[in-house]
Amino acid sequence: MNLRKLVAGLTFxxxxxxxxxxxxxxAFVTGYADGAALVRIGDTVLTLSDAPSGLVDTLVRIRVTxxxxxxxxxxxxxLDVLD
Numbered sequence: 001m002n003l004r005k006l007v008a009g010l011t012f013x014x015x016x017x018x019x020x021x022x023x024x025x026x027a028f029v030t031g032y033a034d035g036a037a038l039v040r041i042g043d044t045v046l047t048l049s050d051a052p053s054g055l056v057d058t059l060v061r062i063r064v065t066x067x068x069x070x071x072x073x074x075x076x077x078x079l080d081v082l083d
Contacts, residue, residue: 015042016043016044017041017042017044018044018067019044019046021064021065021066023063023064024062024079025039025046025061025062025064026061027046027059027060028060029048029055029056029060030056031056035049036049037049037051037055037078039062039076046064046073047073047074048062048078049075050077058082060079060080060081060082061079061080061082062076062077062079063076064076065077
């Protein structure tokens, strides 16, 4: 068996995904801090300042507005509540 053929195209996911401004994602609101909703994707945390209260464990669609790759943190705006 050829090991190179076996692992061709194999990639690993990172626990700190990075995003660009304008990226749209679907994710769950995991909590609140200082009145803002938080979305965690792996160890990356996005803050949704415009989200209403009571969205914990709710699936939402968001758009990234700013992102700091060094800290794996950013801000996003709420586009839609899906759940």
